[in-house]
Amino acid sequence: MRIAICMALAAVLHAAPPTTANCRVAAPEDSARLAKYLARKYHIPAANGLRLDQDERVEGCYHKLLFRGKGPLGEFQYTIFASPDLRFLATDLLDSYADPEREERDHARKVMTELLADEHASRGPQSAAVTLVLFSDFQCPYCKKLEDLMAAEPLLRSGDKIRLVFRHMPLAGHDWAQQAAEAATCAAFQNETAFWRLHDALFARQQAIKKDSVMAMLHALAAGIPDLDVKQFDTCVEQQMSLGAVIRDRDLAARLGVRGTPTLFLNGEQLHDISNAPALHRALDEALGRIQAEQGDQASDAASRH
Numbered sequence: 001m002r003i004a005i006c007m008a009l010a011a012v013l014h015a016a017p018p019t020t021a022n023c024r025v026a027a028p029e030d031s032a033r034l035a036k037y038l039a040r041k042y043h044i045p046a047a048n049g050l051r052l053d054q055d056e057r058v059e060g061c062y063h064k065l066l067f068r069g070k071g072p073l074g075e076f077q078y079t080i081f082a083s084p085d086l087r088f089l090a091t092d093l094l095d096s097y098a099d100p101e102r103e104e105r106d107h108a109r110k111v112m113t114e115l116l117a118d119e120h121a122s123r124g125p126q127s128a129a130v131t132l133v134l135f136s137d138f139q140c141p142y143c144k145k146l147e148d149l150m151a152a153e154p155l156l157r158s159g160d161k162i163r164l165v166f167r168h169m170p171l172a173g174h175d176w177a178q179q180a181a182e183a184a185t186c187a188a189f190q191n192e193t194a195f196w197r198l199h200d201a202l203f204a205r206q207q208a209i210k211k212d213s214v215m216a217m218l219h220a221l222a223a224g225i226p227d228l229d230v231k232q233f234d235t236c237v238e239q240q241m242s243l244g245a246v247i248r249d250r251d252l253a254a255r256l257g258v259r260g261t262p263t264l265f266l267n268g269e270q271l272h273d274i275s276n277a278p279a280l281h282r283a284l285d286e287a288l289g290r291i292q293a294e295q296g297d298q299a300s301d302a303a304s305r306h
Helices: 002-013 028-041 100-115 141-152 177-190 192-204 211-223 230-238 243-255 277-304
Strands: 051-058 062-071 074-082 121-123 130-136 162-168 263-266
Touching (some): 028 051, 028 062, 100 243, 100 263, 130 277, 141 277, 162 177, 177 211, 177 243, 192 211, 211 230
Antiparallel strands (some): 051 062, 121 162, 130 263
């Protein structure tokens, strides 16, 4: 009896992994059931129209499910993993044989690649070992507070250690943020210096700008920026020539799970609870320290091989 059990167990352990051809595919009723469950679980309003958009097979017959819907910020997406029978769900599929630290580094590198794709305004050297990416909204008071913190941060003021990248995420509840984002992008189309001058001016006058006066204010601010062709700028704003770039940034934020502003990514890892100057300085200083330590280890390894 024991021999029979051992032989049966060995057959299971050495069996070839299932091919995707034999895996269960989410039927329409499965899609509807899963979308309904997630909407109830996470209190997603029915008006958001959550639906299963993609069912991808991973690690044998496990499912990687991509759901989409429409919320106040536009289209959003949500990824979840499911057991082969589509019963058990998890927000991540963990491989216990993998190195968690290496997985985190690989994920951060992947996120960083997305964050730096396409055109974007930035400050600091492109070769900087540390890159800080900010999703922001010119009308958001919390974004204004963070901008003030960053403007006073010595590691950012030095201009040679950290690269700062700005990404637009105008919130739907702000009545002039979208126009400001498009205008700032129009300035960036001409040169980055013009973008940062307009960026600073918009935050400095945040309280004074109103929906019915934003266009006049944007023109007045642009007129005071050296090396900015105001006529070209006005044409860009009026014809919404930068709308696609702003939508691209907002879609990127949705893909990365950004839910509000301001949101910071430091070398591909999202930062949390950066509400004061010491917290910001500590995060940047620690990132620089890690990079320097890694570079020191690499130099030691190279020297030991010679």
